[in-house]
Amino acid sequence: MxxxxxxxxxxxxxxxxxxxxxxxxxxxxxxxxxxxxxxxxxxxxxxxxxxxxxxxxxxxxxxxxxxxxxxxxxxxxxxxxxxxxxxxxxxxxxxxxxxxxxxxxxxxxxxxxxxxxxxxxxxxxxxxxxxxxxxxxxxxxxxxxxxxxxxxxxxxxxxxxxxxxxxxxxxxxxxxxxxxxxxxxxxxxxxxxxxxxxxxxxxxxxxxxxxxxxxxxxxxxxxxxxxxxxxxxxxxxxxxxxxxxxxxxxxxxxxxxxxxxxxxxxxSMHKEYWMDDAEYILISYGSSARSAIHLARNRRSRGVKLGVLELQTLWPFPTEMVKEKCAGAKAVIVVEMNMGQVVTQVKNAVDNPQTVFLANRIDGQLISPTDIKSLLRMIQGKGV
Amino acid sequence: MTKQVFNFKDYIRPRFFPHIWCPGCGHGIVLGSLLRAVHELGLDKNEIVITSGIGCSSRISGYVDFHSLHTIHGRALSFATGVKLSKPHLKAIVPMGDGDALAIGGNHFIHAARRNIDITAIVMNNRIYGMTGGQFSPLSGLDKKATTAPYSTIDRNFDVVELAKSAGATFVARSTVFHANECKNLLKKGISHKGFSVVEILTQCPTYYGRKNKEGDAIQMMEGYKTNTVKIGSKKLEKNPDLIQRGIFIENTDIPEYCEAYDKIIETAMKGKA
Amino acid sequence: MAKGKTVKHLIDKEWCKGCGICIHFCPKNVLEFDKHGKAKAARPEDCIACKLCELRCPDLAIQIIEEQEVEHEKQE
Incomplete structure (x- = not known):
């Protein structure tokens, strides 16, 4: 206690x-x-x-x-x-x-x-x-x-x-x-x-x-x-x-x-959420990761195999770990509040950079689960 | 006062000599005066942290056998503030050039003075940026020549003593390298003073300032320090008020020293009064 | 000569950069340039051990050593 x-x-x-x-x-x-x-x-x-x-x-x-x-x-x-x-x-x-x-x-x-x-x-x-x-x-x-x-x-x-x-x-x-x-x-x-x-x-x-x-x-x-x-x-x-x-x-x-x-x-330190069988992976960090985790929990309840890889060490960038974790994924979405800074590192790390997407927000507002969901649905071919 | 005979080799790192300063540069005389001051005060070398910035003056820190911290341009006083506040029993000495002290480092200079933290700032005033090859400094003054003032300067100079006084330094003194003995004595007083002390030492740069401004070689420049300066309040000032005064301008022991004041904060905080 | 003392001028020729400050300001004209343009004690017997050369040497190249041997022997 x-x-x-x-x-x-x-x-x-x-x-x-x-x-x-x-x-x-x-x-x-x-x-x-x-x-x-x-x-x-x-x-x-x-x-x-x-x-x-x-x-x-x-x-x-x-x-x-x-x-x-x-x-x-x-x-x-x-x-x-x-x-x-x-x-x-x-x-x-x-x-x-x-x-x-x-x-x-x-x-x-x-x-x-x-x-x-x-x-x-x-x-x-x-x-x-x-x-x-x-x-x-x-x-x-x-x-x-x-x-x-x-x-x-x-x-x-x-x-x-x-x-x-x-x-x-x-x-x-x-x-x-x-x-x-x-x-x-x-x-x-x-x-x-x-x-x-x-x-x-x-x-x-x-x-x-x-x-x-x-x-x-x-x-x-x-x-x-x-x-x-x-x-x-x-x-x-x-x-x-x-x-x-x-x-x-x-x-x-x-x-x-x-x-x-x-x-x-x-x-290198990171956390994993629903990563074991994830077909789609959200890579995020800081407050953005809260929205990523929220969305993944929500999508899991609807049967979408979505996982979250939350980075806690940004530098030195954990290239090998990211490559390994993303190896079997259909798509990887990097969730961050900038014009794409970690996404560059992720594209550099994975085998198929064309499967890496950026869900971002740059207007001073916290990125929401809905912001990420829109992109995810597009990637899944489901329309927004 | 130690009885031992002074030998500067006890206080330097001889493998770095001869030093990098030009023939006739006054900075070596400042170094000599500083070592004598430390010797006569009987200070333990382990108690002294010498912190410098960038430029000709900053090289002093590498030559002396004290704890030596060669930092970045203009910021030496802020590094020294960290050293001193974290370990107040250490003696903090900060030799600086014109730029370190009063251009890029001007803000740290006035704030260290305002706090009255127990640091001895030595302003080695040669009225020029020597390391970068002879650009004018905030101590050059009007109508001087420099590589960046080919038509002569239109920038006025700071008066280091007046600035230090008004910023709140509790010990302020000035000497020249011609007056090497006086220099040593003022450094002794500055180092012993509990509070922020500023010792301005006029020191010649024959290579750039002297040559550009036709003030002659090192010897002529030192002759200049002899004829153009007087002790504070000298009668000669009546006839020639432009003479530069030497001596102690302020020695105030009534203002609390910063680290001691902070110790009282700790006492209060530990009693849970915050 | 300083009373009852002999004065030794230790001049480090490696460190001396030949600025001439010591020579110019010596009150007794003890020092001069050697053939390499470095300071040397040409007339050590005239030295009064005021140590102004040592104090003002920018190269820390001069040490004035006063030896009191003669007096010391007399005392014994």
């Missing part, structure tokens, strides 16, 4: 905060922006209660800088934003990729480009999460369609940030962020929490902050501890010092990409 005190009726943004607290967040820096602001508002209250630190910075860029600085002293850190702020953070996000600094960036998506549609839903930042910062790099981006999962993937985001020494993007959306529903806070230990891996190298012995262990992980040393090393956004050697030797450059870039792309099986 669950402890009743652990049951809440909250916004998705609060579920994200609860997940962050559960994961052990120590430090948050942010700048107010709709529809993510509740994350920072709640952390302003919650963090000092557990001895953590919260700071409202002068802008989005400074917030990203501050969390990177705080991560280096050994803290679990996070910032939260939405499209325009996410754009501003990109340079520092790339810095965190290059310097391998664990941090979590929540982007509660709204309509874009530019100021766009601040109080309405969109999933238009999927590709920005992947390629927003300049240069080759890899990134982890997670998403969820309900508050229990928002909690879970927030913990996962902190865990992955520590495990892979990388920024992790939480791609929420306005509907998830602002909608209220039930959240049951798991008991301590129910979801594993990954702590900062610190070096065991003793004082006086040469410590290499950028030399991966055999398992690929890079133990860190806190700023202020006995190992003094350099952190830079330039290509660097295993001590963190700038180096543009062609071998060092190519090896580091490969490492930055491989540490994520080679671990797709570990990072």
């Amino acid at each position: 669950k402890n009743k005190n652990n049951i809440r009726f909250v916004q998705g943004n609060e579920a994200c905060v609860e997940g962050a607290i559960y994961a052990g967040i120590d430090f948050f820096a942010g700048y107010p922006i709709t529809p993510s602001t509740e994350i920072m508002e709640h952390l302003a209250t919650r963090l000092p209660q557990k001895g953590g630190k919260f700071i409202q910075m002068e802008d989005e860029i400074a917030s990203m800088g501050a969390i990177i600085g705080a991560s280096l002293t050994g803290n679990k850190v996070m910032t939260a934003t939405s499209g325009p702020g996410f754009s501003l953070k990109q340079e520092a996000l790339g810095y965190a990729c290059m310097a391998e600094i664990p941090c979590v960036i929540a982007n509660v998506q709204r309509g874009g480009p530019s100021t766009g549609n601040p109080t309405h839903v969109s999933q238009g930042d999927v590709n920005q999460a992947r390629w927003g910062t300049h240069g080759d790099h890899a990134i982890i981006a997670l998403t969820a369609s309900n508050h229990q999962d928002v909690f879970k993937i927030t913990v996962d985001a902190f865990n992955m940030a520590e495990t892979y020494r990388t920024p992790v993007v939480l791609l929420l959306d306005e509907v998830i962020g602002h909608m209220r529903e039930k959240l049951v806070i798991p008991e301590p230990g129910e979801i594993p929490v990954v702590e900062r891996l610190r070096t065991s190298v003793k004082k006086g012995i040469d410590y290499h902050p950028y030399l991966p262990r055999e398992d690929g992980r890079l133990p860190m040393s806190d700023f202020g501890a006995e190992h003094r090393y350099n952190v830079t956004g330039l290509f660097h050697d295993m001590w963190g010092f700038p180096n543009n030797n062609p071998e060092v450059v190519s090896e580091l870039l490969r490492h930055l990409v491989d540490k994520i792309e080679n671990n797709v099986h570990e990072i």
Whole structure:
């Protein structure tokens, strides 16, 4: 029996905060922006209660800088934003990729480009999460369609940030962020929490902050501890010092990409609904997935073999898994609220890209089961 | 104060020397003054985090044997704010050039001052963008030549001291690399000051600023610092009010330091008063 | 010469970039350029160990070492 005190009726943004607290967040820096602001508002209250630190910075860029600085002293850190702020953070996000600094960036998506549609839903930042910062790099981006999962993937985001020494993007959306529903806070230990891996190298012995262990992980040393090393956004050697030797450059870039792309099986998370015998598959994520699941439940009751593959890891894209799951399908419909961002990845993954269709909505309104049903019926040759 | 004799090799990463700065560049003198200040304060190298941005000035962080954070252009103060607030016992030192401090980083500069967070900002003012090859900066001032002002500048310059004062910095000082000893003493005071401290150091860029503006080589530029600057309130100012004043302009210990103020927030929050 | 002291000028010729700041500002005219255009202590006996050269060397190439050996021996 669950402890009743652990049951809440909250916004998705609060579920994200609860997940962050559960994961052990120590430090948050942010700048107010709709529809993510509740994350920072709640952390302003919650963090000092557990001895953590919260700071409202002068802008989005400074917030990203501050969390990177705080991560280096050994803290679990996070910032939260939405499209325009996410754009501003990109340079520092790339810095965190290059310097391998664990941090979590929540982007509660709204309509874009530019100021766009601040109080309405969109999933238009999927590709920005992947390629927003300049240069080759890899990134982890997670998403969820309900508050229990928002909690879970927030913990996962902190865990992955520590495990892979990388920024992790939480791609929420306005509907998830602002909608209220039930959240049951798991008991301590129910979801594993990954702590900062610190070096065991003793004082006086040469410590290499950028030399991966055999398992690929890079133990860190806190700023202020006995190992003094350099952190830079330039290509660097295993001590963190700038180096543009062609071998060092190519090896580091490969490492930055491989540490994520080679671990797709570990990072990739998804959920399946009625997939066992599905002839038609809806692939969706975030709040769109709620409509996809609703429609599938409805169609199943009428005998249509419709399944849903809900993606929780968008980047690195789970190409192999999607290919395998869609292998026998008559048609695949990608349900998303943008002009077609994940659908491109799905077409790239499956054997028959001509059987992949896009059901989307780009007007700031949540895509409805009816929107998807219209397309499904056309594909089935039943007419709208 | 330590009794040990100062040897800069105790504080640098010698394998990166000779440094990348041009012959006669004043930045190396700033580096020397900083190391002496750290030595005379008897600071533990493990307690110091030096955070820099991008440009000639930012290379200081790689040369010193402290925890060093070489960040992105203009944002060093925001990274340092994260370091300092998360671990307030660490000494945060942020050397910056003209652009880092007052162009791309101007917003962070005034807000760090407003918060009075205990960071020492060293503004290495050479009145030019050196790393990119001699473009004018917000500290160049009127009627100066630069690659991006071939007909001379029409942009006025900031007065770093006045700006820092009005933004709320609680320690503000100015010196020049000619006055290297004074420079060291002001850095010592700035680093010891509990709150946001700004030490502006005039430092020559003979390669770009000096050459473009016919101010001569490094030696002539340093002679200029000797003749064009005076101690605060010097009588010479009566005759020549354009002389640049050196010394401590503000030293205010009455304003709460940001990290200490936040500790009180934690105390309140833990009592459940929120 | 500084009283009761000998002064050694350690000049790192690899680090010195020959800007001439130390030479120009030396109050006792102790330093000059060597044939490679680097600083050298030509008249060390005139040095008063004011260390202005060390303080102002942008290359951290000069160290002034004061040795008090003579006095030290006398004390013993």
